[in-house]
Amino acid sequence: MPPNHSPALIQLQETLNGIATDAHSLYGQGKVASYIPALAQVAPRQFGMAVALVDGTCVSTGSAGTQFSIQSISKLFTFVLALKLVGDEVWQRVGREPSGAAFNSMVQLETEKGIPRNPFINAGALVITDILTSRYAHLDTALLGALRRLSDSPDLNWDMQTAKSERDTAHRNMAMAYFMKSYGNFVNPPEQVLDNYCRQCAIEMSCSQLAQATMFLANGGLDIGPQAQSGEQFLSADATRRVNALLLTCGAYDAAGDFAYRIGLPVKTGVGGGIVAIVPGVGTVAVWGPELDAKGNSVLGAFALEQLVQRTGWSHD
Numbered sequence: 001m002p003p004n005h006s007p008a009l010i011q012l013q014e015t016l017n018g019i020a021t022d023a024h025s026l027y028g029q030g031k032v033a034s035y036i037p038a039l040a041q042v043a044p045r046q047f048g049m050a051v052a053l054v055d056g057t058c059v060s061t062g063s064a065g066t067q068f069s070i071q072s073i074s075k076l077f078t079f080v081l082a083l084k085l086v087g088d089e090v091w092q093r094v095g096r097e098p099s100g101a102a103f104n105s106m107v108q109l110e111t112e113k114g115i116p117r118n119p120f121i122n123a124g125a126l127v128i129t130d131i132l133t134s135r136y137a138h139l140d141t142a143l144l145g146a147l148r149r150l151s152d153s154p155d156l157n158w159d160m161q162t163a164k165s166e167r168d169t170a171h172r173n174m175a176m177a178y179f180m181k182s183y184g185n186f187v188n189p190p191e192q193v194l195d196n197y198c199r200q201c202a203i204e205m206s207c208s209q210l211a212q213a214t215m216f217l218a219n220g221g222l223d224i225g226p227q228a229q230s231g232e233q234f235l236s237a238d239a240t241r242r243v244n245a246l247l248l249t250c251g252a253y254d255a256a257g258d259f260a261y262r263i264g265l266p267v268k269t270g271v272g273g274g275i276v277a278i279v280p281g282v283g284t285v286a287v288w289g290p291e292l293d294a295k296g297n298s299v300l301g302a303f304a305l306e307q308l309v310q311r312t313g314w315s316h317d
């Protein structure tokens with residue numbers, strides 16, 4: 001915390017510390033993701049939380065500086081990049097309805113003719129990565145460049161081992177890519193798109209970096225990080241509002257309704273145990289706890305966000 005902290009900031013710090021203490025009592029209730037072999041190696045009993053406010057201050061607790069695999073949280077960033085590049089054209093290839101099905105489910109793809117329900121489940125994110133693969137010769141470096149700038153972290157990178165571990169076992173995602181190709185909803189070779197997808201999922205960030213990197217979503221699309229100096233309109237205010245609406249309705253896979261009820265904020269979760277939440281006009285929150293519930297969402301992370309909104313009264317409007 002900066003030396004000239006205000007009483008409100010001190011109170012927020014105390015709130016976070018209290019939540020962290022309570023969250024520790026949930027250790028053992030979930031399991032780390034094991035279907036990606038590299039993720040099974042992560043020590044389960046870890047917790048971090050960071051809150052970045054639109055005035056530039058940041059408060060954190062626990063292991064908020066420890067980097068972890070962002071996994072599906074990358075779907076938020078690739079979707080924003082695709083929106084910036086092709087705008088409303090994305091809706092010709094992906095829907096914007098909650099799926100009500102597991103993040104890696106393919107059941108709806110057949111009845112819905114290869115058009116995934118939304119950009120935040122695996123099938124939808126693969127289409128988005130396909131769109132970006134057509135636009136960037138090196139999507140991995142383009143995405144890292146954007147994230148480094150947004151998070152003011154020039155060293156940000158993806159973990160080669162995690163990417164390889166997922167790529168070697170990505171049979172279901174590959175099947176979905178080929179299935180969508182059979183409906184004409186996939187342009188590039190699935191192998192090439194899967195390479196990019198596994199790299200984006202293997203990007204490692206800390207809670208503090210994630211809170212910073214998503215700040216534009218709390219701020220009408222304006223990136224206010226130190227490198228942006230006077231502020232850069234990273235995404236239009238209109239598109240920002242729409243991204244937040246999608247995060248509220250589709251950001252937690254088949255637990256999106258439960259998250260909206262319990263937490264009521266636009267969120268994006270990932271099987272690395274991270275969750276980012278947007279509080280429009282106020283700031284962003286990133287939490288991390290690798291133990292997941294049956295739907296693949298962080299047990300401690302969801303608990304911590306629920307506690308935070310109860311104690312602060314923060315909501316999506």
Ligand code: GLN
Pocket residue numbers: 070071072073103104122166173201269270271272296
């Ligand atoms: N890389 C993971 C996958 O495709 C991401 C899933 C997730 O975080 N829910 O299975």
